[in-house]
Amino acid sequence: MIKRFLYAFPTLLFIIFIVFLFLHLVPGDPAQVMLGVGASEADITVLREKLGLNRPLIVQFTRYVTGVLRGDLGDSFAYRKGVAQVVLERFPATLELTFAAMILACCIGIPLGVESSLRQHSSFDFLCRVIALVGVSFPVFWLAIQLMYLFAVILHLLPLSGRGGPVYTWNGLTHIILPAVALSSIMLPSTMRLTRSSMLEVLNQEYITVARSKGLREIVVVYKHALKNAVIPVITNIGLQFGMLLGGAFLTEHVFAWPGIGQLTVNAIFRRDFPVVQGVILVTALAFLVLNILVDISYAYFDPRVRHEMVKNA
Amino acid sequence: MKNLRHVTMVISCFVLLGLLFLGSPDPSAAAKVGGTLKIAMYADATSLDPGGANDIPSQKAYNLLYDTLLAFDKNMQLVAHVATAWKPSQESKVWTFTIREGVKFHDGSLLTPEDVAFSYQRILEAPEAASQKKSSIAMIESIEAKGNEAIFKLKYPFAPFPGTTAQIQIVPKKLAKEVGNKSFASKPVGSGPFKFVEWVKDDHITYERNDQYWLKKPNLERVLLRPIPEGTVRAMSLMTGEVDVVDQVSSETIPRLQGAKGVELLATTGLNYYWLGIRQYGPPYNNLKFRQMVYSAVDMDGAIKTIFPNGNAVRAYGAVPPLIWPDDNKFLKDNGIRQDKAKAKKLFEELVSEGVMKQDTKIIVAMPNDPERLKLGEILVTNLKEIGVNAELKVMETGAYIDQAVKGKEPYIYSLFSVPRYLDPDAVFSWLFLSGPNGSTHGAKILGLEQMDPKINEPIEKARVISDQAERSKLYVALQRYLMIDRIYHIPAFYRTVMVGKRTEIQDLYPAPNDLFWLVTSFSNVWLDR
Numbered sequence: 001m002i003k004r005f006l007y008a009f010p011t012l013l014f015i016i017f018i019v020f021l022f023l024h025l026v027p028g029d030p031a032q033v034m035l036g037v038g039a040s041e042a043d044i045t046v047l048r049e050k051l052g053l054n055r056p057l058i059v060q061f062t063r064y065v066t067g068v069l070r071g072d073l074g075d076s077f078a079y080r081k082g083v084a085q086v087v088l089e090r091f092p093a094t095l096e097l098t099f100a101a102m103i104l105a106c107c108i109g110i111p112l113g114v115e116s117s118l119r120q121h122s123s124f125d126f127l128c129r130v131i132a133l134v135g136v137s138f139p140v141f142w143l144a145i146q147l148m149y150l151f152a153v154i155l156h157l158l159p160l161s162g163r164g165g166p167v168y169t170w171n172g173l174t175h176i177i178l179p180a181v182a183l184s185s186i187m188l189p190s191t192m193r194l195t196r197s198s199m200l201e202v203l204n205q206e207y208i209t210v211a212r213s214k215g216l217r218e219i220v221v222v223y224k225h226a227l228k229n230a231v232i233p234v235i236t237n238i239g240l241q242f243g244m245l246l247g248g249a250f251l252t253e254h255v256f257a258w259p260g261i262g263q264l265t266v267n268a269i270f271r272r273d274f275p276v277v278q279g280v281i282l283v284t285a286l287a288f289l290v291l292n293i294l295v296d297i298s299y300a301y302f303d304p305r306v307r308h309e310m311v312k313n314a
Numbered sequence: 315m316k317n318l319r320h321v322t323m324v325i326s327c328f329v330l331l332g333l334l335f336l337g338s339p340d341p342s343a344a345a346k347v348g349g350t351l352k353i354a355m356y357a358d359a360t361s362l363d364p365g366g367a368n369d370i371p372s373q374k375a376y377n378l379l380y381d382t383l384l385a386f387d388k389n390m391q392l393v394a395h396v397a398t399a400w401k402p403s404q405e406s407k408v409w410t411f412t413i414r415e416g417v418k419f420h421d422g423s424l425l426t427p428e429d430v431a432f433s434y435q436r437i438l439e440a441p442e443a444a445s446q447k448k449s450s451i452a453m454i455e456s457i458e459a460k461g462n463e464a465i466f467k468l469k470y471p472f473a474p475f476p477g478t479t480a481q482i483q484i485v486p487k488k489l490a491k492e493v494g495n496k497s498f499a500s501k502p503v504g505s506g507p508f509k510f511v512e513w514v515k516d517d518h519i520t521y522e523r524n525d526q527y528w529l530k531k532p533n534l535e536r537v538l539l540r541p542i543p544e545g546t547v548r549a550m551s552l553m554t555g556e557v558d559v560v561d562q563v564s565s566e567t568i569p570r571l572q573g574a575k576g577v578e579l580l581a582t583t584g585l586n587y588y589w590l591g592i593r594q595y596g597p598p599y600n601n602l603k604f605r606q607m608v609y610s611a612v613d614m615d616g617a618i619k620t621i622f623p624n625g626n627a628v629r630a631y632g633a634v635p636p637l638i639w640p641d642d643n644k645f646l647k648d649n650g651i652r653q654d655k656a657k658a659k660k661l662f663e664e665l666v667s668e669g670v671m672k673q674d675t676k677i678i679v680a681m682p683n684d685p686e687r688l689k690l691g692e693i694l695v696t697n698l699k700e701i702g703v704n705a706e707l708k709v710m711e712t713g714a715y716i717d718q719a720v721k722g723k724e725p726y727i728y729s730l731f732s733v734p735r736y737l738d739p740d741a742v743f744s745w746l747f748l749s750g751p752n753g754s755t756h757g758a759k760i761l762g763l764e765q766m767d768p769k770i771n772e773p774i775e776k777a778r779v780i781s782d783q784a785e786r787s788k789l790y791v792a793l794q795r796y797l798m799i800d801r802i803y804h805i806p807a808f809y810r811t812v813m814v815g816k817r818t819e820i821q822d823l824y825p826a827p828n829d830l831f832w833l834v835t836s837f838s839n840v841w842l843d844r
Contacts, residue, residue: 028713032720043448078360078367081496089515145546153550160556161547162540163517257542259516266543267357272713 004296008289015285016068016278020061023274029053030077030272051077064278073282074275078268083279087261091283094260096167097252098245100176101183102238109188110234113195114227117203128196132189140248144182144255151178161257179256186248187241194237198230205229232302239295243288345822349842350536353831354548354557358516358541363499364483365436368447370829374561375519375539377830379420380483380504383411383430383464384476388837390585390637390737390827392476395529395836396425396484396505397464406471406781411464411479417528419486420509427459432487434466450478450735471779473786477736507532507834516541532834533822533841552577552815558842559820561829563813565686568624576818581626582825583636584812587742588627588687588731590694590805594762598671599725603661605802608694608727609651610658611701617693618808621686626813630806632794634742637827638734640787642794646806650799659701673702678726680708682715687729690807694727719760729807730760733828739790743774746804747797761803769796819843 031047048054052063067074073083116128152160164175202208203226211221253262261280268276300307359375361367367376385395394400397411417425434457437447453472458465468475483504490498502510507529508521521537540557542548545564551557553574563571563579571577590612598604618629628636631646665671677698681691691707698705708726710718719728734741746757747770763770773789780786797803814825823840826832833840 026714028711028717029721032717033713080361080366080499086515093517148547148550152556153554156554160551160554161542255544255547257516257540257544257547259514263358263516263541263543270713 004293008293011289012282012285013065016065016282017061019278019281020064020274021057023277024057024060026272028272030274033270033272034077068282073279076268076273076276078271078273078276083275086264086276087279087283090259090261090264093163093258094246094249094253094262095287097176097179097183097258097260098242098249100167100180101245101249102187102242104180104184105187105191105241106238108184109191110195110227110231113192113234114199114222116192116196117199118222120200125196128192132192135185135189138185140182140185140251141255143185144179144252147178147182148256161255163259179252179258182256183245183248183252186244187238190237190241191234194234195230198233199226202226202230228302232299235295235298235302239292242291246284246288345533345839345841346843347533347841348535349844350538351534351559351820351833351840351842352538352540352557353559354540354542354551354561356541356543356545356548356562359513359519359539361499362502362510362513362519363495364485365433365447366495366499371541374830376483376502376504377506378508378521378537378833379502379506379510380485381417381425381506382481382483383479385480385835386737386826386828387835388824392480392737393836395480396430397479400476400479402473402475402781406473406475406779407468409466409468409475411466413462413464414528415462417505418526419489419505420503420524421486421489423486423488425484425486425505427462427464429484429487430464431457431459432490433484434482436485436490437482447481450481450741473778473781474736474738474740477738477741481736508534508537511536527834529836530834530839533839534833537833549815552817555817558817559823559831560815561831563626563815565622565624565626568626568813571815578816578818580814580816580823580825581811582827583628584733584810584829585635585637585737585827586731586733586810587630587633587635588690588729588807588810589630589633590690590807591728591730591761592803592805593725593728593760594803595723595725597725598665598675598677599727600762601665601670602802603665603668604670605805606651607658607661607665607701607703608698609802609805610654610661611697611703612694612805613653613697614805614807615653617690620693621689622808622810626811627808628811630808632798632806633746633804634739634790634794635734635809638737638739638742639783640739640791640794642791645791645795646798649795651802655701662701662703674704677703677705678708678724679705680710680715680718680726680728682712682729683709684712686810690729720756723762725762728760731810732757739786740774740778743770743790743793748774763803769793 029044031044031051031053035043035047052060064074071084073087075081076083076086079086112128116125119125148160151158158178159175162175163172165172167173167176208221208226211225249260250262250265252258253260254266261284265277265280268280355371355374357371359367359372360369361372362376362379364376364380381396383395383397384392384400387393396414396417398414399412400409402409411430413425413427413430419425434451434454438451438454453468453470453475455467455469458467466475485498486503489503507524507527509524511520511522513519517540519539523532523535525531542551545562545567548560549563549567549571552560552571555576568579571579592599592605592608594600615629618627621627631643631650634640666673679691679695681687688709691709695705695707719730732742732745734745747761747763749758749763749766749771770793773793777786777789798806812825812827812829816823819842821841821843822838824832824838832838
């Protein structure tokens with residue numbers, strides 16, 4: 001497990017390098033974008049010097065990496081304050097939305113997948129498959145607008161946009177429902193489909209037949225014996241899909257005016273605010289790596305073989 | 315533009331009559347005090363320090379907190395504000411502003427000429443802070459606070475100087491120096507109609523009424539600014555009543571909002587000017603006949619109808635937006651080039667036979683990726699193809715587009731828009747066409763006017779030092795005719811209308827041509843009829 005943590009560092013360094021390189025290769029001078037087309041060349045030169053953009057790329061990169069190692073992500077060009085502060089002011093909102101979508105996708109996707117596998121080839125199974133197909137086909141953006149129109153404009157049941165406060169408050173809870181539902185559409189279909197196929201495989205195993213022949217109740221057979229084994233590929237998928245969710249959150253946040261890093265990143269890209277884009281990607285990559293390590297740890301809970309292996313190695 | 319004004323006036327009269335007959339509340343009834351006005355704007359501010367940001371959302375947000383020396387009236391004419399009077403020296407090189415007494419900042423301290431001088435100096439001395447503002451006051455050499463006057467000494471005579479002062483907000487010197495720029499930006503203090511309460515980034519900014527406001531006591535108890543980037547969502551927010559006012563009503567949402575209950579749309583002429591430019595960096599683009607061909611080929615009226623089916627833009631014939639003098643639109647319309655496919659085709663054949671271009675020379679039309687200009691580019695390419703020109707559309711991300719336009723030397727047809735930094739024709743012409751030490755050269759550089767043309771530079775520089783408007787007007791009229799008819803450096807496209815959506819219960823709200831929010835001004839004090 002320690003190895004996994006150590007592997008994360010070169011991965012992060014590689015991400016920083018790629019992002020840094022690509023951002024600086026993209027045409028568009030941050031100083032020019034910040035000051036507008038009306039600014040004089042002298043002002044642009046002064047600002048470029050101030051931002052350190054006149055230095056060779058390798059010098060800029062070295063300074064950035066040493067800064068990151070000291071915990072300094074640099075200063076935002078547009079906001080004129082520390083990137084860490086700019087990102088951390090918004091990151092909780094993104095995490096809140098992403099986890100809400102993930103929980104929603106799991107809470108709906110896994111039971112539907114189980115039921116679908118138990119009623120294979122039934123009309124319920126067919127319906128679930130159609131929903132999965134539709135869910136995966138519709139862009140989040142389109143789905144978000146439709147949800148808003150139905151639940152906020154026509155039915156007046158839920159607020160249209162904004163955060164409304166932390167999720168544990170009533171206002172916050174009502175505000176998160178629509179964006180979380182829209183965002184969960186990225187993960188829900190694959191979770192449902194994977195649970196179904198994994199369950200179908202497990203339900204044909206001999207130990208399930210043995211469990212049934214022992215006279216165990218069906219609910220125990222399905223949810224205790226079958227699902228616990230079937231859920232491992234689903235968990236792996238959740239870890240991988242987290243990245244997709246974060247990517248989807250950028251769009252969802254834009255539509256729902258959710259004050260997370262999605263909106264921040266979109267604006268930062270247009271403003272050529274390189275330090276903010278780099279900071280967001282770094283923090284996002286870190287979150288992705290940590291979650292995947294947590295997913296690996298969770299295997300030990302679901303699979304005794306992994307637990308046994310870990311104990312042996314320790 | 316006049317037509318638009320007339321139509322707006324007629325519609326307003328009918329609406330007013332309708333309300334009277336229906337027995338609705340009289341709009342001129344006594345204003346109610348209190349309540350929170352919720353405004354949705356298209357993006358969040360980046361800073362509430364007027365020296366720290368100059369983007370439009372930030373201007374909208376900090377404009378509620380601060381005062382300026384002069385302000386605009388409903389017709390965008392300059393009026394006294396914190397300055398009660400202003401006068402130039404004989405050759406317009408020294409400007410003296412008398413500062414109003416008794417104006418207080420939100421922290422209770424008095425606004426003095428020293429604060430005025432400091433507010434300008436911090437912009438002039440910190441190029442990284444807000445250089446777009448710096449370039450509009452770059453002519454200032456020094457500022458002196460003397461008694462109740464602020465005296466501006468300029469590097470060169472500059473008649474339009476008062477116009478620039480409506481863009482520079484006054485901050486308290488003592489506090490800003492004490493706490494530093496970063497802290498000041500997080501707890502901004504001004505002397506404007508509203509005080510800062512809270513800013514949750516990308517979520518909302520809250521303001522409360524400044525009961526001590528010197529101009530008048532604001533009717534609104536609180537104001538809440540919410541960034542909602544998506545146009546459709548802003549429109550839906552207005553329809554559901556989640557917000558009371560929305561800015562930048564997008565073209566596709568206009569029909570829906572027009573039919574929505576409890577929603578009204580307000581429109582006014584904007585200060586923007588969109589044009590097609592032909593970069594002079596090489597043949598055939600630097601050939602006058604080529605430019606005549608492009609102008610004759612393009613169906614600008616049809617393009618505007620297609621891009622703005624709801625009429626939220628008007629055709630431009632010159633570079634000067636309708637709210638800025640001189641108005642020479644009629645002459646430019648009557649004498650400028652009109653769409654004539656046969657003529658365009660003939661010009662193309664002549665260009666080919668004269669060897670200026672080949673039959674298959676690729677003509678690049680480069681556009682940024684905003685929907686309006688993208689459509690304009692598509693229409694232009696289609697029009698050019700119709701007369702046999704091998705035209706191609708090249709689409710670029712806006713940042714890269716500007717970068718290439720400013721730094722590149724490639725000839726192509728492009729489209730940009732400008733909003734004058736101060737309301738004077740000097741701001742229009744100097745930015746777009748002046749090449750010389752006394753003005754920004756970017757407009758001219760983008761266009762490729764690297765060689766100084768005395769026919770352009772001389773009238774601009776001459777008009778700057780003349781204080782008589784009629785005399786200046788003559789110079790600008792002649793210059794604009796030279797640029798648009800004789801040389802065709804620009805093919806004027808359109809002026810976009812500023813459109814604001816509001817709930818019907820919001821009273822005394824006027825749409826501002828400069829795209830800011832006019833909540834408490836000399837002519838208005840917004841209130842909620844709830």
